[in-house]
Amino acid sequence: MKIVILGSGNVATHLSLALLRAGNSIIQVFSRDISHAANLAAKLKCESISDIEKLNCHADLYFFSVSDDAITTLVSSLPYLEGMVVHTSGATGIDVLSAKFKSAGVLYPLQTFSAKRDIDFKNVPLLIEASNQESEDLLVHIASSISLHVQKVNSAGRSALHLAAVLACNFTNHLYALAAELLEKESLSFNLLYPLMEETLAKAKAYPPATVQTGPARRLDINTINKHIDYLGKDTFEASLYILLTDSIIRFNTK
Amino acid sequence: MKIVILGSGNVATHLSLALLRAGNSIIQVFSRDISHAANLAAKLKCESISDIEKLNCHADLYFFSVSDDAITTLVSSLPYLEGMVVHTSGATGIDVLSAKFKSAGVLYPLQTFSAKRDIDFKNVPLLIEASNQESEDLLVHIASSISLHVQKVNSAGRSALHLAAVLACNFTNHLYALAAELLEKESLSFNLLYPLMEETLAKAKAYPPATVQTGPARRLDINTINKHIDYLGKDTFEASLYILLTDSIIRFNTK
Numbered sequence: 001m002k003i004v005i006l007g008s009g010n011v012a013t014h015l016s017l018a019l020l021r022a023g024n025s026i027i028q029v030f031s032r033d034i035s036h037a038a039n040l041a042a043k044l045k046c047e048s049i050s051d052i053e054k055l056n057c058h059a060d061l062y063f064f065s066v067s068d069d070a071i072t073t074l075v076s077s078l079p080y081l082e083g084m085v086v087h088t089s090g091a092t093g094i095d096v097l098s099a100k101f102k103s104a105g106v107l108y109p110l111q112t113f114s115a116k117r118d119i120d121f122k123n124v125p126l127l128i129e130a131s132n133q134e135s136e137d138l139l140v141h142i143a144s145s146i147s148l149h150v151q152k153v154n155s156a157g158r159s160a161l162h163l164a165a166v167l168a169c170n171f172t173n174h175l176y177a178l179a180a181e182l183l184e185k186e187s188l189s190f191n192l193l194y195p196l197m198e199e200t201l202a203k204a205k206a207y208p209p210a211t212v213q214t215g216p217a218r219r220l221d222i223n224t225i226n227k228h229i230d231y232l233g234k235d236t237f238e239a240s241l242y243i244l245l246t247d248s249i250i251r252f253n254t255k
Numbered sequence: 256m257k258i259v260i261l262g263s264g265n266v267a268t269h270l271s272l273a274l275l276r277a278g279n280s281i282i283q284v285f286s287r288d289i290s291h292a293a294n295l296a297a298k299l300k301c302e303s304i305s306d307i308e309k310l311n312c313h314a315d316l317y318f319f320s321v322s323d324d325a326i327t328t329l330v331s332s333l334p335y336l337e338g339m340v341v342h343t344s345g346a347t348g349i350d351v352l353s354a355k356f357k358s359a360g361v362l363y364p365l366q367t368f369s370a371k372r373d374i375d376f377k378n379v380p381l382l383i384e385a386s387n388q389e390s391e392d393l394l395v396h397i398a399s400s401i402s403l404h405v406q407k408v409n410s411a412g413r414s415a416l417h418l419a420a421v422l423a424c425n426f427t428n429h430l431y432a433l434a435a436e437l438l439e440k441e442s443l444s445f446n447l448l449y450p451l452m453e454e455t456l457a458k459a460k461a462y463p464p465a466t467v468q469t470g471p472a473r474r475l476d477i478n479t480i481n482k483h484i485d486y487l488g489k490d491t492f493e494a495s496l497y498i499l500l501t502d503s504i505i506r507f508n509t510k
Contacts, residue, residue: 068478091471091479111451112469117458125447149450153443160441161448163483164434168448169455170470171500172427177465177507179419186415188408192380193416193423194460195404196366200424201456203372205449210432214367215425216346223323224346228418237506244499245426251492252432 001142004028004056004083005044006074007065008036010113011088013043015065015146018121020044022145028056032070052077059083061142063107068092075100084135090127090162093155098131105130105139108158109147112169121146127153127161178238210252217249256397259283259311259338260299261329262320263291265368266343268298270320270401273376275299277400283311307332314338316397318362323347330355339390345382345417348410353386360385360394363413364402367424376401382408382416433493465507472504 001024005016008031020026026044031037034050041048049055057079064071064087071087075096084103087096090110097104110125126143128150130136136152143150153161176197180190203212216224225246232239256279260271263286275281281299286292289305296303304310312334319326319342326342330351339358342351345365352359365380381398383405385391391407398405408416431452435445458467471479480501487494 067474068476091482110447112454112458114458114467114469117454117461119454123450125450127447149447151447157441157443159482159486160437161443162479163486164437164448165451166470166483166497167430167437168434169451170468170472170504171430172452173455173459173464173468174472174500174504174507175422175426175430176459177463177468178503179423180464182415182419182422186412188412188416190463191460192365192382192404192406193419195378195380196420196424197427197456197459199367199372199374200428201452203367203369204428204431204452205446206372208432208445209428209435212369213425213428213432214369215421217425217429219322221323224417227346227414228421231414231418237503241499241503242421244496245429248433248492248496249425249429252429 001025001061002027002059003061003063004030004059005040005063005065006030007063007070008033008040009065010115011109012063012065013040013115014113014119014121015063015088015107015109016040016044018146019063019142022142024142024145027059030055057081061086061138063088064097071096084138086139090158090165094129094131095155101131103131103135103138105135106155106158107139107143108153108161110161110165112165122148125149125151127151127158129154129158178241213249213253215249217246218253220250256280256316257282257314258316258318259285259314260295260318260320261285262318262325263288263295264320265370266364267318267320268295268370269368269374269376270318270343270362270364271295271299273401274318274397277397279397279400282314285310312336316341316393318343319352326351339393341394345413345420349384349386350410356386358386358390358393360390361410361413362394362398363408363416365416365420367420377403380404380406382406382413384409384413468504468508470504472501473508475505 003026026046028047029037029041030049037048060083062085068089085097085101086105086107090108094106106129108127126147128139130139229239258281281301283302284292284296285304292303315338317340340352340356341360345363349361361384363382381402383394385394484494
């Protein structure tokens with residue numbers, strides 16, 4: 001399979017390396033920043049371009065791993081392509097591609113990627129959608145060659161997953177950051193929380209998380225809630241965040 | 256060491272079993288509900304009482320693992336005790352005990368305990384504080400017999416840790432619950448998120464969490480943020496929670 005990668009960020013990098021390892025041939029990397037394109041192309045041993053007019057139009061597959069805003073701009077600057085065009089965005093519908101290209105799809109890897117961390121792509125859920133059966137078969141084939149967890153999900157389901165991922169990953173990490181900041185002020189190490197963080201995750205995997213909720217909000221322990229608000233400082237932004245999350249737990253439990 | 260346990264909830268149960276396994280002798284369990292006291296006493300093979308007047312006054316150690324409100328009431332109904340009195344609350348100062356008893360302390364296990372999950376107490380950080388050196392030595396000795404992670408923390412530090420634990424455990428679990436609810440509405444399985452949840456935790460342990468923040472708030476991707484708010488429904492409680500957490504990430508990054 002001859003593949004072109006559009007994008008050079010974390011998703012583009014991890015995905016293209018997985019595709020290469022699965023025996024595919026990456027023939028070109030496009031990025032608006034030629035040094036970024038060249039960096040990734042060096043790892044993939046292929047051509048790099050920053051001028052979209054030089055795009056190789058004879059590939060079997062084009063992966064768009066660029067920012068959501070850039071997809072639309074990029075698509076409008078492209079000629080019609082015979083190969084299948086696929087984007088990797090959780091928040092973007094398939095229509096931005098299928099409106100222009102006959103063979104279009106989405107391959108959304110449900111994982112958080114960083115430059116400094118290796119990810120075993122075999123364990124990354126790949127959520128796919130395609131504009132027709134033939135394209136779907138191709139996308140299932142290529143996705144299954146790099147991951148053990150391939151699932152068809154339409155654009156509505158993918159929107160829900162993308163939002164759920166923000167809650168379970170981005171917001172969770174932010175709460176860790178706020179917790180670390182609180183401890184730092186008292187010269188306490190963040191790693192005191194590791195066993196608790198691990199058990200919280202293990203428990204949420206063993207039981208539906210709503211059924212294992214604990215803490216002052218869950219048991220309506222108003223004294224402790226007030227102590228926490230006092231600690232954060234009434235009328236601070238942090239206190240308002242604490243109050244809204246506490247309210248949210250109370251609302252959820254009385255549903 | 257002869258120990259009396261006051262309380263019969265999850266902390267009292269896990270702690271007393273760990274103390275028993277370490278070779279201590281639990282001589283009595285008190286709970287206002289005699290059936291709860293009897294259940295735990297059966298596991299510990301000791302006497303159970305629900306009448307505080309029957310409290311054995313000759314123990315070496317008394318552990319108060321009751322709700323924060325109940326500690327004060329319970330203390331006021333007790334005679335003076337020669338043995339050391341210790342509570343296990345993260346949110347309560349040592350003073351509720353040290354005002355009445357000469358040998359007082361706090362042993363706060365930084366973990367989330369559930370009836371249905373076994374916890375290896377050896378890995379639970381035990382944060383201790385005592386009213387004098389002799390009491391501290393005793394508490395360090397007993398804590399070290401059940402956990403590998405014993406650390407002295409004063410009441411201010413413990414308050415910070417307790418609040419940090421609410422953020423990193425209770426609030427995080429609630430976000431998992433909200434994510435699971437979103438997926439359920441689209442007939443998608445919550446376990447699609449497991450690899451992401453695992454990687455989020457692993458990354459927050461490998462790097463300071465603030466430095467590995469990802470997501471639409473981190474990259475100021477307003478289009479995606481607006482899509483998420485639309486998905487939740489403008490003016491819904493869930494949207495206001497999403498907005499406040501998003502704002503919090505943006506504020507944190509511009510500090």
